[in-house]
Amino acid sequence: xxxxxxxxxxxxxxxxxxxxxxxxxxxxxxxxxxxxxxxxxxxxxxxxxxxxxxxxxxxxxxxxxxxxxxxxxxxxxxxxxxxxxxxxxxxxxxxxxxxxxxxxxxxxxxxxxxxx
Numbered sequence: 001x002x003x004x005x006x007x008x009x010x011x012x013x014x015x016x017x018x019x020x021x022x023x024x025x026x027x028x029x030x031x032x033x034x035x036x037x038x039x040x041x042x043x044x045x046x047x048x049x050x051x052x053x054x055x056x057x058x059x060x061x062x063x064x065x066x067x068x069x070x071x072x073x074x075x076x077x078x079x080x081x082x083x084x085x086x087x088x089x090x091x092x093x094x095x096x097x098x099x100x101x102x103x104x105x106x107x108x109x110x111x112x113x114x115x116x
Contacts, residue, residue: 005034011082013103014070017048028053036108044107049073054097062109064088071102 007013025031028050036043042062049071066086072079075094080086082102088094093115 010067010069010105013046017103020046022048026053026055029055038108038111040111042107042109043111044105047104047106049098049102049104051099051101052097053101055095057093057095057115058112059093059115060088060090060108060110060112062090064092064109064112065105065107067105069103069105071098071100073098073102073104 009015020032022030022032025047030048032046032048034044034046036045038045046069064087066073066080066088068080068082068084068086070082072081073096074080075086075096077086077094090109
């Protein structure tokens, strides 16, 4: 039986983020996986963007839920500050960047497809 994961005060994550085992994800972005491997099926993770970091154009094969926990990130729909929930539907395409850096909770129904 798998152990439950409890992260308290996600909106206060900036105060304890250094205690998490972040791993490299993309240039300027680190990941802390909550479940799933990102290659198949559902997965969830915390992503920590350094200032200026970006994820290139990609298509969602399933729903993606993004909750901005600290800082802000930007996509074609504008800037999303702490407390914002963004739901990207299947087949949607966008790129994401964070000018000043941010931490987000991301829940993917299915993996994404990066564009070249």
